[in-house]
Amino acid sequence: MTTASAASAVTAAGPQSTAVRRLLALGRAEATLLLRNRTALFTALLLPLLLVAGLHSLLTRQAESNPGLDVDSALVNSSVGMVLAFVVYYNLTGAYVARRGELVLKRLRTGEARDIEILAGTAVPSVALALMMCTVVGVVGASALKLSAPVNPLLMLAGLVLVIGTLMALAAVSSAFTRTVESAGITTMPILLLSQFGSGLLIPLEVMPDRMADICRLLPTTPAFQLIRLGWFGTDGSAAATGFAGTWATAAPHLVTGSIWLALAAWGAVRYFRWEPRR
Amino acid sequence: METSQRLHSTDRVIEVTDLHRRYGPAGATGYHAVRGVDLAVGRGELFALLGTNGAGKTSTMELIEGLAAPSGGQVRVLGHDPYRERAAVRPRIGIMLQEGGFPGDLTVTETGRSWSGMTSGARPLDEALELVGLIGRRDVRVKQLSGGERRRLDLAMALLGRPEVLFLDEPSTGLDPEARAAVWRLVRELRAQGTTVLLTTHYLEEAEELADRLAIMHGGQVVTAGTVAEVIAGRPSRITFELPEFAGTSLPTLPGAEITADGRRFTVQTPSLQATLTDLLGWANHHRVVLGALDARSASLEEAFLAIASEAAHQPPADTPAAPTARRRLIGLAR
Numbered sequence A: 001m002t003t004a005s006a007a008s009a010v011t012a013a014g015p016q017s018t019a020v021r022r023l024l025a026l027g028r029a030e031a032t033l034l035l036r037n038r039t040a041l042f043t044a045l046l047l048p049l050l051l052v053a054g055l056h057s058l059l060t061r062q063a064e065s066n067p068g069l070d071v072d073s074a075l076v077n078s079s080v081g082m083v084l085a086f087v088v089y090y091n092l093t094g095a096y097v098a099r100r101g102e103l104v105l106k107r108l109r110t111g112e113a114r115d116i117e118i119l120a121g122t123a124v125p126s127v128a129l130a131l132m133m134c135t136v137v138g139v140v141g142a143s144a145l146k147l148s149a150p151v152n153p154l155l156m157l158a159g160l161v162l163v164i165g166t167l168m169a170l171a172a173v174s175s176a177f178t179r180t181v182e183s184a185g186i187t188t189m190p191i192l193l194l195s196q197f198g199s200g201l202l203i204p205l206e207v208m209p210d211r212m213a214d215i216c217r218l219l220p221t222t223p224a225f226q227l228i229r230l231g232w233f234g235t236d237g238s239a240a241a242t243g244f245a246g247t248w249a250t251a252a253p254h255l256v257t258g259s260i261w262l263a264l265a266a267w268g269a270v271r272y273f274r275w276e277p278r279r
Numbered sequence B: 001m002e003t004s005q006r007l008h009s010t011d012r013v014i015e016v017t018d019l020h021r022r023y024g025p026a027g028a029t030g031y032h033a034v035r036g037v038d039l040a041v042g043r044g045e046l047f048a049l050l051g052t053n054g055a056g057k058t059s060t061m062e063l064i065e066g067l068a069a070p071s072g073g074q075v076r077v078l079g080h081d082p083y084r085e086r087a088a089v090r091p092r093i094g095i096m097l098q099e100g101g102f103p104g105d106l107t108v109t110e111t112g113r114s115w116s117g118m119t120s121g122a123r124p125l126d127e128a129l130e131l132v133g134l135i136g137r138r139d140v141r142v143k144q145l146s147g148g149e150r151r152r153l154d155l156a157m158a159l160l161g162r163p164e165v166l167f168l169d170e171p172s173t174g175l176d177p178e179a180r181a182a183v184w185r186l187v188r189e190l191r192a193q194g195t196t197v198l199l200t201t202h203y204l205e206e207a208e209e210l211a212d213r214l215a216i217m218h219g220g221q222v223v224t225a226g227t228v229a230e231v232i233a234g235r236p237s238r239i240t241f242e243l244p245e246f247a248g249t250s251l252p253t254l255p256g257a258e259i260t261a262d263g264r265r266f267t268v269q270t271p272s273l274q275a276t277l278t279d280l281l282g283w284a285n286h287h288r289v290v291l292g293a294l295d296a297r298s299a300s301l302e303e304a305f306l307a308i309a310s311e312a313a314h315q316p317p318a319d320t321p322a323a324p325t326a327r328r329r330l331i332g333l334a335r
Helices: A019-036 A038-065 A071-101 A104-108 A115-145 A153-176 A189-198 A210-216 A222-233 A244-272 B057-065 B086-092 B108-116 B125-131 B147-159 B177-192 B204-210 B228-232 B273-286 B301-314 B323-327
Strands: B012-023 B031-042 B046-051 B072-077 B093-096 B165-169 B196-201 B213-218 B221-226 B237-242 B258-262 B265-270 B292-297
Touching: A019 A038, A019 A071, A019 A115, A019 B108, A038 A071, A038 A115, A071 A104, A071 A115, A071 A153, A071 A189, A071 A222, A115 A153, A153 A222, A153 A244, A222 A244, B012 B057, B012 B196, B031 B057, B031 B196, B031 B213, B031 B221, B046 B057, B046 B204, B057 B072, B057 B165, B057 B196, B086 B093, B093 B147, B108 B125, B108 B147, B125 B147, B147 B165, B147 B177, B177 B196, B177 B204, B196 B204, B204 B301, B213 B228, B213 B301, B221 B228, B221 B301, B228 B301, B237 B273, B265 B273
Parallel strands: B046 B196, B046 B213, B093 B165, B165 B196
Antiparallel strands: B012 B031, B012 B072, B213 B221, B237 B265, B237 B292, B258 B265
8 A cells, every 4th residue: 555655755845835725725626516516507607697587577677667767787786696696695505515514614624724714715616606707797788788887896896895705604604504405495595585685686776665675775785786786887776876986975884784794794604604514 | 661751741742631521501411521631642652542432532632633622621732722723733733534524526636636735735645645545546536435445535635744743533444454454554654754643443453553552531531541551451361161050069269369150150350360270270170160161361452441441331420520530540741
């Protein structure tokens, strides 16, 4: 069995392990696994696209009764939200559950990677894929629908960071209440439904009664989605579009509620995440 | 043995003092898995933790590896707290858990590549795979490996960073005899190069074969510890036999031995096997008695282990950790 000597310290030793190297190593392994898992790949790639196709008719019908609704901008914004909800939140919940079940997370914790790196490394392919799909949706959508250039890209970026962070943390929380990959379809339902119906993806907030829209603005993913919309189009639908400077005032409350949700979700992840299966 | 005498404080790679681990809430609803364990392992030493299932071996290992914080007591590995100062400790140790933990859909190479990226100063992957004899299986998916091959992959990953301290939790469980012998050779070779090894096993043979020193755990405590010779020392040899139906003839007097009877089956425990056996056989010869199912054996680690396990089973450990110090020996520190 041992032709090589265990002593052979003469052979080269690899470099120091850094956080970046660990994230890339984990992300690469996780990407390979995603490519080999047809079900996960289908959910990540095709499902959001199918939903986006359905969105168009849904929004057009709503526009008939609400003449002020800008269907094109709502469509692009909702598609981006849909992609993030499925690819980051749903897909990642399943990945955490699968790795926990195979004792991979427990084994990883014996190495040099810190807990946060293990969670983030597992999320690398989901987040990368979601960003790629968002870019495609954004670029294709903008050119096909002849949309204007983003008014405040910084707010878009802030919205993306907030929503991706919140969804990652929520995936970690949801995985704690999910025993098997199969049951992830059920356990992720509440947050998926909430983000689609309550965060302005399927029903834009300006279509809702005022009281209901106010409540929906407080939901976990609403502020971040509103920031993305505001950053691109200069309005979150509650007032007329403004320019770069004007968007900050509208953005302030969204930034605050979005950050609070990110902090709450991160706290939940730290509190509830399980590194190994229940026995 | 010299190894234990050589043990100066600077040489102590692992030091455990009054370690406790409690699961769940305090009180009767919780479970007190580790109850005041003391251990010291010197540089280059191979130390084995033995014990029945549920004795607390793995719970203790996990605390020493820094995977969890102890409920009480202190752990030092290479002079650091392995839980709080994990960044200082992890690059210098290698850990093999009781059960794998590699995604089934990755190949051996892909698994190794990702672990190399997470290990400081990793040796070339092929070298690690060659050490455990998996080089020919590098393109096979982990889920298609046999149980033994998966154990060896686990070992290869633990060896990737050329660790100074190696933790092996039941390394040879599930291996066939040939693979086990190969793992033993490899572990001995690593030890010869100065790697400190802490392993758990329930193969007594494995401990006898590999360990410089060992500790036997039961009920979350170290019941006895030392070199194999020290653990066996003081344990009586044992003779068992059956007597046919007989009348009149009384049993022989066997000086220094202790005889217990269970129906017609007798067990003699003696500190001096040869003398007692000579007396017994002389008596049988003289009285023309046939000793049925005669068995005589010196104290072995197995004997000691079974005796300790059954003794301890009759005296369930008290919940107060301070009580049973009489049977608990400070290993290394006491020397």
